[in-house]
Amino acid sequence: MNTSHSLWLHTAAMLHAQLLQSRQAVGTAPLPAAAWSNVVKLSRQVELAQHRGWHLAAQRQAAELLAELESLQSSMAKVSDQLRERLAPRIIASPAELYRDLAALNAEFEMLECDLESQTVSVTTGPIVLEGIALGRFQIRLDLKQFPEAQEFAVVALEPNPASSDSNITHPHVNDEALCAGDGLRAIRSALATGRLYDFFTIVHQTLQTYAQGRAYVELENWHGVPCHDCNSTVDEEERYRCHRCEEVLCGDCASYCSHCDETCCSGCSVSCPRCDRLVCVICLQPCRECRREVCSDCLNQNLCTQCQNHEPEPDEVCPEDQEESPAVAAETAVQPHRLGQAAVLA
Amino acid sequence: MKIMYINNDGAGFADHLEVAQGIKVGVLFGERMPYAKAQDYLIRVNRQEATADQVLQEGDRVSFTPKKIEGALV
Numbered sequence: 001m002n003t004s005h006s007l008w009l010h011t012a013a014m015l016h017a018q019l020l021q022s023r024q025a026v027g028t029a030p031l032p033a034a035a036w037s038n039v040v041k042l043s044r045q046v047e048l049a050q051h052r053g054w055h056l057a058a059q060r061q062a063a064e065l066l067a068e069l070e071s072l073q074s075s076m077a078k079v080s081d082q083l084r085e086r087l088a089p090r091i092i093a094s095p096a097e098l099y100r101d102l103a104a105l106n107a108e109f110e111m112l113e114c115d116l117e118s119q120t121v122s123v124t125t126g127p128i129v130l131e132g133i134a135l136g137r138f139q140i141r142l143d144l145k146q147f148p149e150a151q152e153f154a155v156v157a158l159e160p161n162p163a164s165s166d167s168n169i170t171h172p173h174v175n176d177e178a179l180c181a182g183d184g185l186r187a188i189r190s191a192l193a194t195g196r197l198y199d200f201f202t203i204v205h206q207t208l209q210t211y212a213q214g215r216a217y218v219e220l221e222n223w224h225g226v227p228c229h230d231c232n233s234t235v236d237e238e239e240r241y242r243c244h245r246c247e248e249v250l251c252g253d254c255a256s257y258c259s260h261c262d263e264t265c266c267s268g269c270s271v272s273c274p275r276c277d278r279l280v281c282v283i284c285l286q287p288c289r290e291c292r293r294e295v296c297s298d299c300l301n302q303n304l305c306t307q308c309q310n311h312e313p314e315p316d317e318v319c320p321e322d323q324e325e326s327p328a329v330a331a332e333t334a335v336q337p338h339r340l341g342q343a344a345v346l347a
Numbered sequence: 348m349k350i351m352y353i354n355n356d357g358a359g360f361a362d363h364l365e366v367a368q369g370i371k372v373g374v375l376f377g378e379r380m381p382y383a384k385a386q387d388y389l390i391r392v393n394r395q396e397a398t399a400d401q402v403l404q405e406g407d408r409v410s411f412t413p414k415k416i417e418g419a420l421v
Contacts, residue, residue: 212418
């Protein structure tokens with residue numbers, strides 16, 4: 001018998017022993033003792049309040065007691081479910097089945113590695129390409145140290161082509177070597193709980209070969225960066241700015257700042273104030289009640305822009321009637337008329 | 348006759364199943380997965396690729412695994 005087969009036999013024997021031990025250890029989940037203590041305490045408080053005639057307090061405490069009882073009920077249901085699952089009969093893989101799984105994995109994947117020292121079993125996939133983006137080969141590494149209770153596995157990129165925004169994201173559903181299994185999670189747990197290694201690796205492999213648009217750490221359309229809203233150049237995450245009004249992505253060259261609120265804004269959401277000429281975001285503009293021009297708040301006083309405050313006409317709005325009066329007319333009108341408050345007496 | 352039937356769709360299922368003697372893989376798929384299409388699944392008998400016409404034997408291990416399994420964000 002060659003080394004590989006001998007190694008597979010040892011691995012199968014080790015895994016079977018762990019599965020057997022796990023099936024025999026029923027255990028219980030921790031009971032919600034603290035929640036029960038709370039219920040008892042609240043119940044006493046309700047009784048005491050009633051006894052002393054503090055009806056309002058009694059009602060309040062009773063409402064709290066009800067909420068606590070409902071929460072306790074939910075916790076107890078979870079404990080029951082967990083215990084029921086542990087007591088349910090499980091068909092665990094025999095050493096022969098585990099050996100056959102390893103042999104089949106060796107035939108199906110590029111490489112199978114059983115490392116008894118580090119207690120891991122790994123397979124290497126072929127190249128994974130999703131929507132034309134080559135992500136390279138991956139190693140799916142199952143940790144056997146606390147198998148099957150702890151179902152820990154890593155997905156390691158062997159020829160990483162990560163998202164340009166984050167080097168830890170080597171696959172749309174893999175971040176920092178952890179696969180977010182999504183729809184495959186329950187099947188993975190079921191496979192590992194019963195020692196079906198072949199099924200486990202197959203499910204993970206199929207998940208890696210599937211792109212779930214809208215559920216990715218980085219969508220494939222943004223894999224090589226996001227385009228700047230203003231100039232269309234590709235922007236990495238570290239160099240990315242966002243307009244606070246429209247939330248579009250901007251590069252460092254195109255990101256501007258409102259001189260009033262200091263927020264980032266794009267070219268579409270910012271204008272120059274017609275009075276002071278400073279760049280302002282459209283949110284910080286307010287209309288003058290006189291000329292209706294939208295100006296920044298620094299150029300507005302009592303809802304009048306600086307120009308209207310100084311009674312200065314707009315250059316394109318000067319009329320003959322608005323021209324300055326002669327000094328004589330101005331002096332006459334400045335004085336109150338004679339006989340103010342008197343009425344004419346008719347003969 | 349008894350076979351080991353494994354369905355890796357959804358929550359996963361793995362248990363012994365009593366089936367008719369001489370049943371074919373395609374017929375079993377149709378019975379167990381009436382609303383699914385065979386081309387959407389990896390169909391294995393004893394961990395080997397199987398055709399719809401393959402006749403099952405006593406003790407065979409039959410598995411159906413979806414080809415498309417969507418991962419998620421969190």
